[in-house]
Amino acid sequence: MKKLVFFMLFAFSIFNIEAQIMKLDKLDRNDNISRNDSTSFNDGVEIKIDGVTKYTDYKIISINNDTTFIDTTLTLKKDFLFNHIRKDNFELLAFHNQGQTFSSLGYNFENNSLLPSIGANAKHFNYYKIEDISYYEVPTPTSEIMFKTALEQGQVLDAFLTMNTSRQFNYSIAYKGLRSLGKYRNSLASHGNFRSTFNYHTKNKKYFARGHFSSFDLLNNENGGLTAASIAYFENNDPNYTDRARLDVNFTNAENLLEGKRYYFEQQITLFSKKHKIIEHNKIVSDNLKKYNSVLAQIRSLNSKSIASPNKLNVNSLKKIEPSKEKKPLNKKEILNNELPINKKDSILKLPPNTLIEISNIDSLTTKTINNIKKSIVQKDSLSVNTAKIDSITAKTQLKESDTIIKLDSVAIAKKIIIDSLLIVASEFKTDSTKLIPFNKKIYTDLKFGHTFMYETKHYRYKQSSASSIFGDSFEASIVDHTSYQKLDNQFYVQLNSAYTGSLKAKINYFNYNYHYNGILFYDSETISDKLKGNAIAFGADWKVKFGKFHLNADATSIIAGNITGNSIKASAMIKKDSVFSFKGFAEYTSKTPDFNKLLYQSDYKNYNWQNNFSNEEISMIGVEFKSNKWGNLKATYNLIDNYTYFDEDSKPVQANETLNYFKVKANKAISYRKFTLDNTIMYQNVLKGESFFRVPEIVTRNTFYYSSHVFKGKPMFLQTGVTFKYFTSFKANAYNPLLSEFVLQNNTEIGNFPVLDFFANAQIRRTRIFLKVENLNAGFTGRNYYSAPNYPYRDLTVRFGVVWNWFI
DSSP, X not given: OHHHHHHHHHHHHHHTOOOOBOOOOGGGTTOOOOOBOSSOOOSOOOOOOSSOOOGGGSEEEOTTOOEEEOOOOOOHHHHHHOSTTOSOOTXXXXXXXXXXXXXXXXXXXXXXXXXXXXXXXXXXXXXXOGGGOOEEEOSSOEEEEEEEEOSSSOEEEEEEEEEESSXXXXXXXXXXXXXXXOSSTTOOEEEEEEEEEXXXXXXXXXXXXXXXXXXXXXXXXXXXXXXXHHHHHHHTTOGGGSSGGGSOBSOSSEEEEEEEEEEEEEEEEEEEEHHHHHHHHXXXXXXXXXXXHHHHHHHHHHHHSOOOOTTOOOHHXXXXXXXXXXXXXXXXXXXXXXXXXXXXXXXXOOOOTTOOOOOTTOTTOOHHHHHHHHHHHOOOSSSOTTEEOOOSSSOOEEOOTTOHHHHHHHHHHHHHHHHHHHHHHXXXXXXXXXXXOOOOGGGOEEEEEEEEEEEEEEEEEEEESSOOGGGOOBSSSSEEEEEEEEEEEEEEEEXXXXXXXXXXXXXXXXXEEEEEOSSOEEETTEEEOSEEXXXXXXXXXXXXXXXXXXXXXXXXXXXEEESSOOEEEEEEEEEEEXXXXXEEEEEEEEEEOOOHHHHEEOOSBGGGOEEOXXXXXXXXXXXXXXXXXXXXXXXXXXXEEESOEEEOTTSOEEEXXXXXXXXXXXXXXXXXXTTEEEEEEEEEEEXXXXXXXOOOOSEEEEEEEEEEEEESTTOOEEEEEEEEEEEEOOBOOOEEETTTTEEEOOSSOOBOOOOEEEEEEEEEETTEEEEEEEESTTTTTSOSOOEEETTEEOOOSEEEEEEEEEEEO
């Protein structure tokens, strides 16, 4: 962890170093050697950007290629996201200390994976899944710092940096560190999350590649919750225990840790594309048009003004120069209009060796053409530089080298030669816009081949210096449990995109997994294996198509061979009317193996050893979703789950004998009047069948009343301040088991039915957002009956602040 922090500091220091360059003195302009000056003081380094940079140029790209932008504004949503997991935790109930787990107030059964997980689900809230990793495309280096104070001796810091080395390649690096001691004994949280990404495509965009590396270590000290006596002191608000560290907990010598690494790589190549062929053809025509127009512009420029020689002579200055007394002045009109009678034999004017024609502005000329022009203008021979043939009638006239009229004549002749040469060059590029091929979406077709690779390792450890009777008898005096899991997912796919089929992808996956312990356990008459190891091959397809404002998506995958079974079917249909509203209906069916820790587990505690052969969980879900900035948001889902697997009151995994029937609907609407807003989110849930093993609160609500306005003269700061009210009805919440890092069934204690008021005052100054929050403001006068889970009190009145700061170079 120290190495990662040092690396981040080193990286930031590199990008903040500014070189100091001494400006050349006016007397030393010919010296083109730059010298470093360690004593000069400059205002800064000027960075020139090609074109106008807009906020839409700072792109965030999801794993599904959905694009959003880096947003530095201050909204109420930013307040909801200002926590250590950087997500809206409306359906979660936090434990008292930042970095501890959450109790679930609602459940989501969408987008299930066919490959089982390691379990230890209570440890995964601060874990970055593949879907949580974003990729970037930015015109300038961009960084963000998020800081928030913790509960007793600690903070959370999330630092992020991304930049494009070219239009084709971007990389990012980020690290989130969290440490919080907590108010109660042995509740320390210490987390680290490192992420690094890259994103690349070729100039013609036929090949794409991206990937990331993620490592994490999530450590928590565990105390098993308050003892029965401490719960009484807490609820009675005993003044002797206002310092929560004085309350007794069930144990003070345990910790659990989830750590691991993930490597992810994805690439795609276009095998055939009618669109790319049209684009390449039109690019050639467009480039020729630009070159042709550029040459014509140079010809027009030459016709309107003369070409300067190195001695800075120009036509305007010639008007004021007196003719030489020794020579008869020529007709000014003839000179300017290039009408001097010239002998064909002497049509090439001999100029002094140091006389050059200025042609640096002629960008489209080739080197060969320029050399030919120079050759035809400047002749390196033995003729006298002071002899020039003006016409075939007059005898040779001796001119002085400094004679202004002859120099003007030479410039005019050279200009005519250059114009003739430019006309020859222009004929090479001559084209017109009729050669451009219009792009017709109906003939759009391309074929792509892709590959995705993912390898991940996870280790879950539970350590306790001395065994506790809470978990029963043990094999050893001290507890050291270790579960390891490695998984690999290798996918190849072919994707066809056309106007008639939409996006149609056929894919094949190879899974490999190894869930294991250190050895086989022989206990009484039972033998418990040391591992679940195997592989699987899955075949599937997904389809996406758009008909005007109507979108259709479908995805189907089935494991056709291997040591596990499973399949999934997903479908959705959406109609979207610009930014006014969208309405989507969706459905999903998944058959999957339960988590591995429910199939096999080994521990130094005797009661925590098992091996099961469960059936697949069968999850059916249907739902609708409506989104509108004007009318609000609504989402409803109806779930049917067969063979639902859970941990019972004895912390043993079991499968339900009846079908779980679960309904959930959530609505959100904000009402504004002038500078005041009332934002409301409410969720209703009902377990129609299976309430004996699946419990949720019936009502969960969050209501925020706040004021928004710019303040101070000149509006340097934007302020949002108000109060958030949170409430959920009482229910028998699952109990937290720190040994398994899972929530288990319990039938004795209800939590909920207590309001929580949070006061906040947030401000934005340029690209900096400042957050101040007073949590559980009403703790002192509504009673001490607030819990996150049985035996685990929610946090008392707490004042915390933090900032989110963006830099754009």
